[in-house]
Amino acid sequence: MSDPGPSDAAGTGAPVVRRRGRTTLLIAAAAVLGVVAGTCTGYVVQAGRKSTALPPLSQPVLAQAKGKGPEPLSAAQDRRIRTDGDLRKLLLKRPSDAQEPLYAPGNDGWMTLTEYAESFTQPANAFKHEISVEFRRAAVTAWRTGSTFSVEIRLVQYRQEEQLAAADSVESGHFWAENEAGTSSWGIPGTADGRVYVHTRPETKSGVSVYSAEAHAWRGDIAMEIWIYDTKPVPEQKIMDLAKRQVGQL
Incomplete structure (x- = not known):
């Protein structure tokens, strides 16, 4: 599917740019070299680039009104204490038998806005859009098991002072996943509209077939x-x- 431009095809205000990059090319290139190994970077990694991790923002302290009011939430109950902390701690841990990905995304578990935008098919449009929807920060982990199975997980956080950008981002992910031929999907238990997608038609580059699956919530x-x-x-x-x-980690 070609990119028609930065219009709002999904009805979410998101740019019409897909989050897929050149993973197929990377796997195919590895196969040609005789080192078939999966990677789920989803974009061309900027080798050697130093990335500055965004510091976690502290939860603002609100003045409590006089009189008896509800008791403040405990740390266990207040979800924002966790999500305003080190976002990387909410990512799933790598399996014990996991290996390093062929190309590690981000730097030290963080993706800059530029790096995240480069995971889209139209990085310039994606960069402008993410600024407009108040991108805050993104944490990432990736690994591979066996010779070809690879995983990448991203947690993208928004400031959400003016709009529900996280929900809109997921709706855009649904739009693109559902429009890929040969795709089956299932709802993720415990979410309002989270879904997983399995693409049964592989991408073929240099004689190597690469299958994919994705999840958005x-x-x-x-x-x-x-x-x-x-x-x-x-x-x-x-x-x-x-x-x-x-999802259970969030």
Whole structure:
């Protein structure tokens, strides 16, 4: 599907640019070299670039009105204490048998706005859009298991002072995933509209077939994106298991 431009095809205000990059090319290139290894970077990594991690923002202290009011939430009950802290701690841990991805996304678990925009098919449009919807920060983890199975998970957080950007971001992800031919989808339990998608038609580059699956969900001001790539079809249970566990972390 070609990109028609920065119009609002999904009805969300999001630019018509897909979050997929050149993962297929990276896997195919590795196969040609005889080192078939999956990677789910979703964009061309800027090798050697130093990225400054955005510091977590502290929760503002609000003055309490006089008189008896409701008791403040405990740290266990107040979700914002967790989400305003180190966002990387909310990412799923790598499996014990996981290996480093062929190309590690971001730097030290963080993605800058520029790096995140580069994961779209139209980086310039995506960059402008993410600024307009108050992109705050993004945490990322990635790994591979075996010779070809690879995973990337992103948690993208928005300030949400004027709009529900996390929900809009997920709706845009649904739009693109559902418009890919040969796609099956399932709802993610415990979410309002989170879904996983398995794409049964592979992308083929340099004679290598690469299958993919993805998941999109949101909670509060965080949009969750999960990507799986492999040289064989991705089972629904694989992407669903990751999605349910990652949503549970939020």
